[in-house]
Amino acid sequence: MKQNLTRSFFAAALLFTATATYAQTKSLFNGKDLTGWHVDVPEMDKNPNARNPFIIRNGMFVSLGSPGGHLITDKIYKNYRIEVQYRFAGKPGNCGVLVHASTSRALYEMFPKSIEVQMENTMAGDFWCIQEDITVPDMEKRRGPKENWGVNGNKLRRIRRLAPDVEKPVGDWNKMVIECLGNEVKVWVNDIFVNHGYNATVSSGNIALQAEGSEVEFRKVDLTPIKKLSKD
Template sequence: MKRNLTKSLIALSLILSSAASFAQSKSLFNGKDLTGWHADVPEMDKDSNAQMPFIIRNGLLVSLGTPGGHLITDAIYKNYRLEVQYRFAAKPGNCGVLVHASTPRALYDMFPKSIEVQMQHTMAGDFWCIQEDITVPDMETRRGPKENWGVNGDKLRRIKRLVQDVEKPVGEWNKMVIECLGDQVKVWVNGVFVNHGTNCTVNSGNIALQAEGSEVEFRKVVLEPIKKLTPSKG
């Protein structure tokens, strides 16, 4: 009887610990305006009449695709799970979620220093290294010859995902979940585990969404902080 009670208490303790590891989730946009975000769009520096590529439309956060740039959170985040629900409005194209973003325009005078989680149709969940790096199993298979790896210029910065054919048809909603915990980044697309990187060279930063040529609608961008649990002594 005592043994069963002990097992039950241990199980309850694990459940409570797991629940305690997550804080309250919050939406990163309010459906009305871009409060909490700022845009970095190089073309807008040159042309005062250039269109702002990030808008709120019918309660959705929309990346119009052009001119190219990034919508960046004002806040810096660390240890979290991010859920993004998105769809390409008219035709498949390119976009991305950047995690651990920092120095703006660090690559090609456009991309902030970061790890990009690709959203491009048929490639959702790939990693792109932008002046930061990350490690995955089978690196040479998924990234190419080691001597060509790098985080800038013409180096091999793309790390292919593990699973193919996970996106929904164009016009349907996709769900991407990105978990950043310590030096690891994990990615799921529509419930399928598609990538897992370790030894990331950065573990905190802003979150950014791209305008990269294609119109993309976002109906959900929700962040759930994760509290790292430390082993108890005893």
């Protein structure tokens, strides 16, 4: 199994080397404030005393976990690599990186239309389809019966990752790398290739980070634009 995953990792890496080049990497947080991002937290609309669950602390971005909501980039991105280094500050729990996000509160009056790359403890690298869709190999094995697939409500929206046991113990730092190129999304967790989706129904949008019940610290959120090479 490990040999197969290693081969898949290097094959994916070689494919990207052959089809794309990388531009200059930049941090999406300045270590001081949330410039470049906007908050979408339903509770803050209803309660003027509700706290903002997204803060900068000791130079790091922190999602406090509640009230639930999303921190969304002001800019729209296409063809890029994003690297996040994160850890659960206390007890393990839930969070996520949403790529190709668009319409706010499109699901359950909370989640923006997007493809989520899961960060929940023991599930990091899973895809969740949120009013958008994506295809993976072995789809029925990893998503469930085809007749129950969907992108909203109680449909089967989760697509399980390829490799188990890729996360470090709670309190240690994890690294997640997501590469979005055209209609493909590839994911690595701690340098292990864990997911590859293609034929996505969307190829650009905002990037969002969640507040979903658990405090999560981010010491790096770096974005690198990708330029597709000509086939000529």
